[in-house]
Structures are given as structure tokens and as C-alpha cells.
Amino acid sequence: MNACPLPTLQRRLASVRDVLETGPGVVRLRGLPVARWGALQTEQAFWALAVHVGTPVSQGPEGERLFHVRDHGYTSDDPRFRGPTSRRRLSFHTDRCDVIAFACLQPAQSGGESFVVSSVTLHEELRVSQPDVLEVLSQPFPFLRHTVDTGNAKPYCELPIFSVHAGHFAGHFLRVLIDRADQAANAPSLSEVQRRALDVLESLAEDPALHARFCLEPGDVLLLNNWTTFHRRSEFTDAEKLIERRHLLRIWLSMPNSRPLAPCFRDHFGETAAGALRGGMCPGA
Numbered sequence: 001m002n003a004c005p006l007p008t009l010q011r012r013l014a015s016v017r018d019v020l021e022t023g024p025g026v027v028r029l030r031g032l033p034v035a036r037w038g039a040l041q042t043e044q045a046f047w048a049l050a051v052h053v054g055t056p057v058s059q060g061p062e063g064e065r066l067f068h069v070r071d072h073g074y075t076s077d078d079p080r081f082r083g084p085t086s087r088r089r090l091s092f093h094t095d096r097c098d099v100i101a102f103a104c105l106q107p108a109q110s111g112g113e114s115f116v117v118s119s120v121t122l123h124e125e126l127r128v129s130q131p132d133v134l135e136v137l138s139q140p141f142p143f144l145r146h147t148v149d150t151g152n153a154k155p156y157c158e159l160p161i162f163s164v165h166a167g168h169f170a171g172h173f174l175r176v177l178i179d180r181a182d183q184a185a186n187a188p189s190l191s192e193v194q195r196r197a198l199d200v201l202e203s204l205a206e207d208p209a210l211h212a213r214f215c216l217e218p219g220d221v222l223l224l225n226n227w228t229t230f231h232r233r234s235e236f237t238d239a240e241k242l243i244e245r246r247h248l249l250r251i252w253l254s255m256p257n258s259r260p261l262a263p264c265f266r267d268h269f270g271e272t273a274a275g276a277l278r279g280g281m282c283p284g285a
Contacts, residue, residue: 004048013052016223020053020099021257025225026116026212032103032219039105039247046103046221046249053223054099054253057280061150069102069248071238079147083176084250087238092117092205092230093174096268097252097279100231101223104216108246112236114222117211119171119230122204123162136197137161140264142181142188143174151282156187157267161201168259168274170227175202205230216248227259254279 006013016027029049034042047066050056056065072085083090087108092115126134140158163170175198181187182195190198205211216222224231238245254277261272271278 006048006052009052013049016053017255017257020223020225021255021259024118025228027223029221030219032221034105034218042103042105043249047251049221050101050251050253053101054255055277057097057252057254058283059250059252060148060281061283063283065251067250069250070246082148087236087246089235090233091175092202092232093176094172094226094230095252096281097226098255098258099223099225099253101221101251101253102216103249104218104220105247105249106218106244107215108236109239109244110237111234112246113213113215113234115211115213115232115234116224117205117230118228119162119173120169120228121210122201122230123169123171125204125210130200133197133200134162136193137201138163141178141190141194143177143268144181144184144187146177149281154267156181156184159264159268163262165262166260170259170261171230172227173201173230252280
């Protein structure tokens, strides 16, 4: 799928890039006519929008750049199992890209709500109320290589949850990989102080006064800056009919106006310079 000209949207999409990087880091677009277009044409339209915002990067071992978020029925011991291929609740996290983009084709029968919290706000809340916790979260934590990240030769990397580099803030968090590293024989274990700091962070993110909670509707497009927001999803129940089951499209974007990152992120993102092509997973063997 290649880029196609969108002359009437160029200015709007340039504004989207600016809001994502220098504004609140959240953009919700509405109105893709899913019922009229159908799934395939909506997918093509979503791709066209995405490639005018940033550069899609690989989301898995097959090199796929457009991912279908829905319950695939994999068991937890299946190597293909991932949070977005299940219906379970996901905790607050970031993804391996500058910006994550979702398009909703079909919501769940019940549940599946989206939650978004500003990681900048979490950082400031901790700076004021619990600076000792913030100090811990600003130090490296081990992240185990994802089970589907078969193109990655490193068993784990070490990254801070919060960092500031060249005057630019970055939040990066995926507790499931931190907990797996803690339990793995080939990665460092966490201290009790580190575990407590992670618990405090997650508890703070769950404060209704700090996060936004909403349901995506058919035709909605949601874009999030992964360096300034954390997001999660609630557990959901699907309808019996396949066509009525929850189905989102997801694209990971490297952004041309992205911020510089600390050198330690090179192991996980490949490049750290502002505007560099970075993120995603290398295709596996």
C-alpha cells in the first residue's frame, strides 16, 4: 500500500503532527464512513492518512506495518499471543514507536474502553508529591525482549521510565516486559524499591482525575504520542457474529518532527536523533 496525494488534507495533517509533538500528544479524528466503505476501503483510507503523518514501521516478526487489533483466540502459552490479540485488560503502557495510530472498524459488544493519561502529568505529580519515587523511575529498568521480537539479538535492554534529554521529555513504559525481565534468568532482577515505584506509577495513572476514558466508535481515528502519553484498554466481551466483534486497525509511526532521545534508547529504537527513522521490530528469521 503506497501513499496517495491528499491535497485537501495536507494542512490539517501537518497540524496533527504539530499537536502530537508540541501539544497534548493526543488527536482524535472522526467520521471515516466504515458502514459505507467497508473494512478494506477504510483500511486503505487509514493507511493513506497515516503515511501523510509519519512513516509506518514494523510491528512484528513478519514485518507487518498494519496490525489488526482483535481477539485472535490464542492461548497465553502460544508464542503468537500478545495483548492486542486478546480480549483481556491491558495496563497503561507505551508502544515501540513515536506515535501509535488506531482506526476503529467495530467496537466490542461491551467493554474495550480506551484510557489515556499524560506521562508529563504523571512525572510532575511525582516530582511534587513523591520525588523519591520519581528518582527511581528515572533510572534504568530491564525490559525483556518481547516473545514475538524474534529479529532482536539482545535478550533485554535497560531503559528509564522517565528521561529528559537535550531539554526534551520522554516517558516509556511497558510493565509486562519489565516483570518478565524480573523473572527471567538472563536479565537483571528488580529491587523492592523498583517494584514499589512501578506500583505507585500505575496507581497514579489509574486516578480518574488524571486520565481520560472513552469508547472509540466506528470511523474514529486515534493518534497518541508515545513519549508524552500512556494508554491502556479495558477487558471486553465480543458479539457472537464475527463481523460484530471488536476490530481496530493499528499503525506504528516514526515521526519526521520527533524529539531527540537519550543514547540508551538506541538498543530499543535503533536511532535516537530528532526526526530519525526509528522504532518498530526487525523482521525475524
